Amino acid sequence: MSEDTDPPNPLKELTLARVREFLREPGYVFWVFGFPLLMAIGLGLAFRSKAPERPRIAVTNDVASDSLRVLTQSSRLQARRLTREDAERALARTKVELVVDQPNPNRPLVFKLDAGQEKALFARAIVKDVLERAAGRQDRLLIDERQLSEHGSRYVDFLLPGLIGLNLMGSSMWGIGHNLVLARKRKLLRRYAVTPMRRSHFLLSYFFSRALFLVLELAVIIGFGRLVFGTHVQGSMTALLLVAASSAAAFAAIGFLIGARLESTEVAGGWMNFVQLPMWLLSGSFFSYERFPAWLQLPIRCLPLTATNDALRRIYNESGTLASIPFELAVLAVWALLGFAIAVRAFRWQ
């Protein structure tokens, strides 16, 4: 009568517990799924490619009427007609980039500008071109222009893999490190330690629940990118999954390391930020890290987030294969293996 005919499977129950705990915490769900999408929307819109702003110029009342008409009617300029005094004030206040004047009707036009300003030089080139064309100038050289709007080369294409990288880092480290420290703080780990629970099941339950969420996280971000920005994974999805899994393993190992002994979630949070902050800054999630000095390049490339971002971008945007990213895969493997080896040794149940 005390026998249970259909005993539950411990690995399944532990994994389910992880998944339920996660899904029932609205805060976690937001940070893992909502936050990267908000970032993608915000940054994608802020940096979407758009035509440069038309130069703002002022044309004084003394400019001859034909020139005046050409300039004020050109679609390539934003021209305002002002008195000389007002025009000069507008220039000083950088409300316009250039002033077109003609103090003497029998003399040529005068341009007033700050030649140290790139915008002013751009305005000058446009104004000149507009006037010359109006005066009948023909292009003598035929040039074929191609606009850069191909998928894979816009900012949002650069950004999305970086967001996936950040997400992998955040959810793997917090999901494991924080959860472990919390369980230790609440004396739940000691409670497990006096049951015959297999330690390997405990560890594997983190592995499986992370793997499950990994697929969901990828699906959400990739699907969102496709729907909203029309981005496509150009390489193979399998390769992308494999990179993501290696990356999750590397970050999970670091999370385990942080969660191996600590009893305070606050201290663990501090360590987590301490580890993540340099990678937020250096690993090129938002902007290329190539602007950092040359001697820093190799250390930066050895960070797990850099390796993740680089590998994901190669596959996402450049149709790269796993064979094209041996360095990145090696970096992730070393972090994962070294981290787990140390964490398992250091781990304390109480």
Added chain:
Amino acid sequence: MTAPAIRTQSLVKRYGDKLAVAGLDLTIEVGECFGLLGPNGAGKTTTVEMIEGLTRPDSGSVELFGVPWGENRNRALQERVGVQLQDTQLADKLTVEEVLRLFRSFYRQGRGVEQLIAELDLHAERKQQYQKLSGGQKQRVALGTALAGDPELLFLDEPTTGLDPRARQALWGSVQAFQKRGRSVLITTHYMEEAAVLCDRIAVMDHGKIIALGTPRSLIDGLGLVQFVEFETKQPLDEAALSTLPVVESILRKGEGYHLRIARSLSALRIVLAELERQQLTPIGLSTHQATLDDVFLHLTGRALKAAAAEAGEPSP
């Protein structure tokens, strides 16, 4: 002959300079409910956790059913025991039945989740998340996790601390039902009443040592044919004069008041009151009672259990 459920020999545990457990010998037979009593800081929890295999003793040995814990983890032995630790908080977001199923999954054999829910009267709460439960409900779930493997030996570390009397009695009922099936229990408590209700035998611990061992009845009877008188006076009384009376066995000051142990008779009480009158003192809040386990502790240590608990920074029950 079957091996005892628990046997410890010269168990010692030190934390820094402090000797938490100072050479403990205990034998608890199969089918017995054994209580470890004492104030907080007496070494009860350290003792129990060494017996559970959670804490390694500095020296001495622990055997459960004749099997020592040994150097490595002994999962076979862990299959046979159920543990409720002090202040474990289970996963907040899991429901009662999810928690019970999780713990059930760790054991090869055990009690079904439905059975546990029925035994612990958790029907109404089964779909509720752990974080939403009351203290008494949480303790019942904790007991459920300890019973999930249908253990032969159950450890309960202060299972009813902070619970109201009704919740406490509900929990006692579950423990008694477990014991009725011939299983063994080791329980720590600082509630003497709890020990009196549940335990076949009791060890009173103080400062890491056992200072008395026996059945609740024998410990009380060990105090002799006595009764206790408590009262306060406005002026301090002449203790020397009072203690020369043959019926008075001991006098203890308790704050503003006095706690007297006197012979168990009406005339003895009369003699004491006459002496107070002679000293021109009026006893305030006079009360008398028969000996309880609280008096046993007071007699053994010179401290009231509540006061001892307060010393250890424990809010008095």
